[in-house]
Amino acid sequence: MLHRLQPLIQPQLQRLTRPHALAWLGLALLTAVAVGGAGHWAERRELQTKTAELHQAAEVYSLALRGVAERYDYLPYAAARHPEVLALLAQPDLPERRQQVNRYFEDLRGRTDSAALYVMDLNGQAVAASNWATPSSFVGQSYRQRPYFEQASQGVRNTFYGVGLTTGAPGLFIAEPVRQQGVVKGVVAVKVGLDELSQAWAKVAAPVLLQDSRGIVFLSSEPDWLYRSSRPLSPEDLAWLARHEQYGPPQTQTYPALPWRLERAADQAEYRLHTRQGGSQGGRQRELLALDTPLPELGWTLTVSTDLAEVALARRQALALAALGAAVLLLAALGWQQRERRFAEQRQARQELELRVQERTRDLQLAHAFRKAMEDSLLVGMRARNREGRIIYVNPALCEMVGYRADELLGCLPPYPYWHPDELDRHQRDSEAALQGRAAPQGFESRIRHRDGHDVITMVYTAPLIDEQGQHLGWMSSVVDITAQRQAEQRQREQALQLQRSARLASLGEMASTLAHELNQPLMALSNFALAAQALARQGPPELLQSALGDIVAQARRAGEIVQRVRGLIRPQGGQHQACDLAQVVERVQGLLQAELAAAPLRLDRAALTALPPVRGDRLLLEQLLINLLQNALQATEHLPAARRAIELSAQVQGELMELCVADHGPGISAGLREQVFNPFFSTKADGLGLGLNICRTLVEAHGGQLGVRERSDGQPGAVFFFTLPLMHPPRVPSLEHAST
Known part of the structure; x- marks a missing residue:
């Protein structure tokens, strides 16, 4: 293939070695750029003129239309x-x-x-x-x-x-x-x-038309566009037009689409309009520059246009003039150069002959070196085959990729020695598809076997091989080694699996912290009740000892239930949701926190929790949720005067949900921290773990609700923590407990 290209490459290399040829090449390029620039400048200048005329025409036509309406307005x-x-x-x-x-x-x-x-x-x-x-x-x-x-x-x-x-x-x-x-x-x-206006429009060179609010053309200088639509009409629009007979009886008007094709730019009001004017069959194709002007007081849109043929004509004229001027300058320069060269050749005829021989030899050496350097510098493997599939050319990169020398590959027919033995059928199909011209233009992946036995993953791209006379000689393929890329992708997948394992370990640590935080309350209660039982065992009525031991058993069961509920948070089937009366849940929580409320002392206002419908939830988890929120409110109000130590509980139904609010009179939470307080291990207290509110959000979301915080609505200092719970409806499907069994 390369020896066929040599007669074309060699004259170019000869010219590139001559300083005068380089100068002429540069001059020719500058001339071409100047000619093209002149045509582009003329085209832009004419287009700017047309755009200005278009805007001026739109203003004139708009004034004329408004004048007609205002003339009879009174x-x-x-x-x-x-x-x-x-x-x-x-x-x-x-x-x-x-x-x-x-x-x-x-x-x-x-x-x-x-x-x-x-x-x-x-x-x-x-x-x-x-x-x-x-x-x-x-x-x-x-x-x-x-x-x-x-x-x-x-x-x-x-x-x-x-x-x-x-x-x-x-x-x-x-x-x-x-x-x-x-x-x-x-x-x-x-x-x-509007007959006078229509007659005046009929004489203009470029189309002018009016559209109503539905895009129907009702006045146009082009008769073929009348009662056509610039956009599809909905069934409601067609029914309205038929009912009111705006443009005649419905059987006489079908409102076909306008024969337009539009090209719009996002930052320009003008747009290019391609159409066939004078009838869809016998008319002439025109390219117009159009502008839409809304007339909101009339509910119309005015469209004016101008022909872009003059823009193309201006460009062609500028190109012709610039090319003519450049040709004159080039001919003058060429004549001057020929005169100087003739004088130099007469003085150095003998020396020129020797120089030509030397230049010819040097050019041949340069062409050979250029070809060899190009072949050796390529990192992509190149392989040429004739139409029968015989290899007629390989470059060093391909030989290094497969481990075979060029003389071992040239002349080979399929199957080639580097084909992978496990994929011979696939190699045969890909080869036949390429030889028949059906190779995918985006290439295909192929696994080959190196001579030393290791696998090489490649991407193969195939294109026709055409000689200088336009004859199809065969197929040229470029082969890219993507083995390293595939290995990197495999490493990335392994790293993703490692990250997933790390995430599971982190989740396990968070669950352990959650258990420690949630079990703290019942364990403290167990400790207190055990100490009381010891004291009652030494001295005290038996019935009090029996009550303390009963409380110990209740708290132990509560701790066990908390463990089960926390396990349920990470299992979709772990919930034990049932109908819960919020007033009873609050009363139970108040009894559990009776000692803390009395020690504060603090007033708990739950008068607003009356006549509420039941919610769907887990009673124990709801109690734990309220305990956490009330303890946060207790800690927020512990430094306040006794008269201001109060917590208000309120609830209201919102559609299918009930919202419960816990409001205190503490310092409140700034707007910048209202979302961070729910993050794990974030706390505003020096000795806090930062898990309480995160656990509360987890509990609420496990019930299908949402937890948030906001300011008090009465303007007083403090914070309002609110959460939503779904209302309990008569069951229409089996419950989770029945489904799990």
Whole structure:
């Protein structure tokens, strides 16, 4: 393959060794850059001019549209307040009043050059109109389904563009409610034709169009775009259009999509519009620069455009002029160089001949060295095969990758000596696919066997091998060694497994800390009750000793239940949820903390915990949760005066949940620490373990609720810890206890 490329590479190497050739190459590149820059500059300049003209045209067209609407804006307002109109709506059956209003509207239409002016009663029937004497008179016609009548009859002045129900001619309708003593008695409407505007638009070179709020084109300089939609219409939109017949009977309008293809830039209001103008079959393809201008007071969108053909023409002209100038300069420079070279050749003809021989020899040596260095420097293995699969070229990188010399590989047909013996079928399929031109362009992974026996993982990419005459000689493959990458991926997977084991050990340590924290309360109680039992054994009534021993047994059972519940927190089926009365749970907790509450002393207000529905939860875990929260509140208020040592318990139902609040009057918790206090081993107390609130959150989340802290709502200092629990409903599925059995 390389000896075929040598005739193409050698002349380039010869030129690159000549300083003058390098100078000419640099000059040619600079000339090409200058010519391209001139074309780009001309294109951008023309595009900026077109953009400025587009914005100016949008302003002019917008002013014209607003001028048409404002020109007739006063007409319905004035007519709605005319005494004769008010009198007609009060007595619509009097012919003389109807005739007076007909003639008044006829005279008003002639003076203002509007299309039509008419008044409707509250049933939508026209009782007088400016065209009363014409065959297409509005008098007696019903316009109840028209949107402008519906809104105006409700007291809202509005505008509406549509095709007339009576005349079939489109126009802009401006409707005004007729009020008498603040009550709507009828509707006055003026119809304004946009024929002059449409005729003016028909003469412009680039398309101009108007769309309504649904994207339907109702006025356009391009007739083929009328009543087409720029976006798909929903069934609700189509039903609304059919019901109100805005653009004619529903059987005559289908609102097909506009023949557009848009290219928008995120930071530009203008966009490129590709369309076929003059009909979808026989028209010509055009590329336009378009701009949308909203007209919110009318509910329309104005689209103006300009042809980009002039931009392309400006670029071509600039390129032609720049190329012509560059050609003149290059020809002049070339003539000057040829003249100087001819003089030099005449003086040094003999020396030039010797230099040419030396340069020829040096160029051949350089080409050979270049080819050899290129082959030796490649880290990617290269392999060329003819169309039959015979190896015709390998580079040193491939030989090093497979362990075979080039002379051992050249001329080999499949199966090749480096194919892995365990994957011969796969190698054969991949080879046949590559020789038939079906190799995956993204490459495929292949495991081969090195000559010394170790495996090599590679990625193989194959492309056609074409000679200088365009003939298909075979296939060239690049082979990349990815063994190290695969080994790194394996190490990464092993490290991930190690991290998972470390995480499990950390979870085990946290569970041990949780058990130590939670068992502290019943163990302290066991110790106190045991000391009391010893004292009662020496002296005291037997019934008190029996009570103390009973408390010891109860606390021992409580410690065992805590261990079981903590185990349940890490097992999905470990919960023992049942219906719990929060008032009874609080009463039980108050009894367990009676000594601490009396020693404080501290008042526990639980008057708000009455007539509450039961919640679903584990009674023992809920008791432990409240004990932790109340002990935190006790510690937060221990330095307060006796009058302020109080804890309020309250609850309220929120949908399917109940929220219970524990409020104290302590120093409170700053906003920056309200989330950190729930982290394991974080504590604001010098001797605290930082596990209490973390355990509380775990207990609440095990019940399907949430735990948080906030400020008091009454503005006093203190903190409010709140948590939610699900309400207990009649069971619709088997309980967890039944399911576990």
